[in-house]
Amino acid sequence: MPEPILSLNRLEAHYGDFQALYGVDLEMHEGEVLAIIGANGAGKTTLLRSVSGLMSNAAAQVVYCGTPIGALRADEIAALGIALVPEGRQLFPSLSVEENLLIGGRLNREGPWSLSAVFELFPVLKERRAYPSTALSGGQQQMVAIGRALMSNPDLILFDEISLGLAPVIIKSIYDALPGIVGDGMSAVIVEQDISKALSVSDRVYCLMEGRVSLEGPSANISREAISRAYFGVA
Amino acid sequence: MDWVNAIVQGTLLGGLYALFAAGLSLIFGVMRLVNIAHGDLIVLGAYLGLTVVMATGLHPLLALVFVVPTMAAIGYVLQRGILNKTLGDDILPPLLVTFGLSVILQNLFLEGYTADPQKMNAGVLETASVSVGGLSLGVLPLLTFAIAVAVIAGLQFIFYRTPLGRSFRAVSDNQEIAQLMGLNKRHIFGLAMALALAVTAIAGILLGIRTSFDPTAGGARLIYGFEAVIIGGLGNLWGTLIGGVILGVAQTVGAKIDPGWQLLAGHIAFLVVLAIRPNGLFPRVSG
């Protein structure tokens, strides 16, 4: 078996006195799409923040392609090829649509993604390339956020609640675009509240409950009861 | 005609004040840092210019070739060595640390150059003038104003048309997300301070040619720059130029009424703007 692209080893995370993650173990291989589900406050976002370097951990708790990265800064981790699509889009308001994408691509990593490739994926962004990012609809902003992350040509992309606050039809169009993104062998972690969406696009699923992994398995043959047990902690 | 002359001279003086202000404005825009030592750094630029002129016999304007990169380097080191450690939600550390820096700089000047006022000699440039429509305009003030316009246009270009400016704006918008783009904010802040002190170097040299300066001259320069920024509206570089001009005109017109009123009139203009338009005359709408 080849080396995992990402492994979390007894990952712990704290906000001051509050502990958000209690020894999470996780492993994923290249080209895999992993879904992470769990109730609010289960630690999903914290897990992504730890992987992307927005939270600092002990070095060995996060290992990427064999390199311990838990203690690195976010910009160093980005340069290694991990990109995060943050919860709530978080575009740069004083940058235009095109500038938001360009700054995502400033690391100049090799790969299929470029301004024109992103515009091909989301044609509406090409029309609005000169708009301030604040002038777009929520769905279009989400497209910019995804495009911005892709522009760095990451090997591993992390999606945090990309359907949150969007209309169902928009969510559908974004999820329809996902296979085109992860199809080329890019690995992805998708944090999602919508369980059926999460299961439909992922290879394997992890469920978090109160900062611990409560369930892990292939997305295709995992039972509803097992999920609700892992999700709510009741039989 | 005397009044027209006062207004024109004040406008040109405003260019110098805009140069005092540009660095302050840039730093605040990128990292929300208000640098109390900014005026002393302007004076540092003047002293470095003086040192180069005395050592090499170069014309003060040519000394810029040495002073601008030196100040930029000082800016980068200062930011990464000290100022980055003060940034955060609390406004006290940056204020008090730059205040301490101000005290240190002033006393280093005293130690190195004594308390005597110094001045750089720019030769004929200081006295040359051109006659425009019955007004005699000094070449130096005209040149200063032109440099100010060029510097602000240059900063504007860097900010809105280059990858570096994009990084500045991204870090200013959201430091955390900017780091996800691979931007090391400490480095970006260092570059911003380097750029600000490069501008400060130009301001310092022009100050040192125009008037004599001494180790304590920084405080007033900080205040003029600050007033120009607030009058023009935070975050608006062209507004800062206009703020500088308003301040300069208020001073020359005040001096025309009574020489003792020169500085007071400038401060009063600032206070009036603060009372009527607390966000300045041309605040940036976004951000």
Add this chain to the structure above:
Amino acid sequence: MSNQTHSISRTSQAARVAGVLGALVLMVLIAAPWWAGRADMRLMGELFLYLALASLWNLMAGYAGLVSVGQQAYVGFGGYMLFALTIFGGLHPLYAIAGAGVLGALIAIPVATLIFRLRGAYFAIGTWVIAEVFRLSFAQISALGGGSGSSLPVGIVRSLASSRSGRESLAYWMALGAAVTAITVVYLLLRSRRGLALTAIRDNELAAGSLGIDIWRTKFVVYVVASGLTAMLGALIFLQKLRISPDAAFSVNDWTAFVIFIVVIGGIGTIEGPIIGTLIFFALRETLADLGTTYLIVLGIVAIVVMLKAPKGVWGFIVERYDMQLFPLRYRVKLNDQAKR
């Protein structure tokens, strides 16, 4: 079943001991004219005035978030009011000091409404502009000596006390009284309801606002009270100096830089901090002042290092180490072990 009950109190053993010790020290200090030499008394008088200035600046910056680099405006204003009220108003110097305080507070009202429009760090520079406006304005008043300043007439000085030693004792006691007054005012203000609001603002301005605390009003009151008292101190300072000029009266170095140094070193946002800071500042000054500019450079470096490495100052370090508080402000919960009864 728990065998423990809680009791809540403000006082602690250390605070009670400090109270007794403080009273003893105060009595010894009051008696200084009978045991201290002339030079020592002068030094102590100056120390007390700085302690008072520092306590007031700390109230503003450490509790109300009003970081001013322009309190020299009120020191100078108070000094000039002493001269104006005694020379032109014919007031006895003691009344003039009180008058300077009242006028200082009055003029702080329009100043506050204006500069409170500036946020955070820009407020700091705004206060400096105000101080400059004061300095330039007083330099325009020729009756008070214009730019070169003036001296307090001998007759007014004599009206204080006829003998030189009498005047010196009086000046000393007034400085001591000023320090005690300033610390007491800060202490009482912080213990009041308004003080609770201040502590809330210091800890989290946003949350305090959402709890219905009127932040603007609270800060305004602090600014006006601190400025009025600072003006009184200014009058006292220049009653000792007997000579005033715009540059001396509105000196940013003398009345703000040193004061900030004292508070930062001692520990900002604590009552004890300025006391310790003043002692350290004078100890440094008496030993290093001969070094001239080097001494000031050292001061600046020490202040920066403290701000970066120990932002709570010397007193903050002591508190963290020993959990001690001499001026009981915080409530603490004590566990009383009933099982032992």
